[in-house]
Amino acid sequence: MSDDLRLTPRSAGTDYAEILRAEAASEPDPVSTGPVKKDTQIIAIYGKGGIGKSFTLANLSCMMAEQGKKVLLIGCDPKSDTTSLLFGGKACPTIIETSSKKKLAGEEVAIGDVCFKRYGVFAMELGGPEVGRGCGGRGIIHGFELLEKLGFHEWDFDYVLLDFLGDVVCGGFGLPIARDMCQKVIVVGSNDLQSLYVANNVCSAVEYFRKMGGNVGVAGMVINRDDGTGEAAAFANAVGIPVLATIPANDDIRRKSANYQIVGTGTSEWGPLFSELAANIHGSVPNRPNPLTSDGLLGLFSSKDTGGDIVLEPATVADMCGVAEAEKRTLEVVYEEI
Template sequence: MNASVPLDMTDRLRAEAAIGPDPVPTAASKQTQIIAIYGKGGIGKSFTLANLSYMMAQKGKRVLLIGCDPKSDTTSLLFGGRATPTIIETSAKKKLAGEEITVSDVCFKRDGVFAMELGGPEVGRGCGGRGIIHGFETLEKLGFHEWGFDYVLLDFLGDVVCGGFGLPIARDMCQKVIVVGSNDLQSLYVANNVCSAVEYFRKLGGNVGVAGMVINKDDGTGEAQGFASAAGIPVLASIPANEEIRRLSAAYQIVARPGTTWGPLFEQLAVNVAEAPPQRPKPLTQEALLGLFESDVVGRDVVLEPATQEDMCGGVVPLKPSLEVIYDDV
């Protein structure tokens, strides 16, 4: 199109509408990488992140770890079992006292890792997803977008589907997502749901991709590896089901120390997490997901037998008078 030729308003609008969206990035930004880690509750996200962030810091990276799980257990391993004041709880107390919350109130350090917990409401007293949204609003007021970290790692619960827990994906708050799973159906179901969420928002113009999967408590049966292959995402690390790892983690000890038995595994994980590009996943159907497991494991030989009203009433359906009004023929 010749730029020197004047266009009327209609032509200008048509030309603007013809411009396609920016291409989806195939590699993470060289600036701060914000990475959201999702997985089923109890699958080992916090264990993975505490050790990953520790190893990154030992390699000279500036790392901020943010727990976005209402259990507020992301940082407990990092701090040897110590609980940290959460942003939501601290913000509420400061507000009642008429004081402003500061970074020093909620962010703490250990061996180069900066860490904080968003927190959440007590059971029955509020929405966890809304708590996440409030927590990030507070982070923005504290200057989140001005902080100079190499990596920001977000620990998100994957088996809660309300909006707040999908915030990084829905609002392009992170460049990439990592899923943590194991060789069990429920954790892979959650991982598949996260991939589905990423794909959904990609279709709406989002840019977040899945960088890969961490297999935790890997017993070698291969279902998680099969899922990753089918979903088109790489396996970033396989952490074995090992008694020493379990024992050390239960005692709130970091296993990812340079020069130790498990150091090389987490060193490689740190490299893979940093370099893995965000990709567009291929979520599995329910049948395909079940197909990763043997039929005797997931009960696919069971036939669904429809129930009847007689079944529901114990064999006899009580007759109820009709409320229909019938008029005699005139």
């Protein structure tokens, strides 16, 4: 971003609204894809909104930290709720909002303004625009631009976990896949059609960018709220990715999550589950998935539940207008040969 758009301390006659509009209209700087200083696993986690990505990541990151790993958790969802479980429900100041305030005050953003620690986990939220006031995907791009200015590619972590909303298909949310910013993708899903539809879309995005020369692959799937019906496991098998963990639909987990309690620790009965997930992620490889067609996805479910046996009946002009279609004579002029 050009230096002439940077805000300076307030002075008489300065039109900050115009400066901010100009900055919003400018294209963001290209995202760096240079190597990090250590062998860091950067993993992007995708899934349908509300499927349990934040729950999974908060507990996973705590387990990894307990095992002696240095972990950075970054929320990349405009709802900014990835870290809420980690911080007991307390909202974490977002990078985008903090940056805007600092610019207006003529100050620089520091690490301590946006990155916070608990349970040995480092965590931050990118944030996003207010409702109706901007593009969430573009906010993600600007958020990573700010991270790079803070030295993202110089940081020393074993794992960087990125929490992305999977049911948004704009470019900003596909940034880690499109620009090889991560090595692996993990999808979180359940035994329902909508979450598997999102997981299949993510696999399609990975396959598309692999054909374009990308290197990101799918490490596997976490099945959350498993009720034993098996559709999610069948999906993973069909697209060619492993199941990294299966988290049951359990009232104890639901209650503790609702009360902002971490269950991914060695003292919890659920600790072994998240310990196994951490081990499976560490040893996972970036698989190239084989996304399903719409009919293939529907085929994982009983036709009585999805309408898979429905035959589409085309509409007619009479249906649309309420009257039979009148014959329309052509206005084409036909000349006889002389």
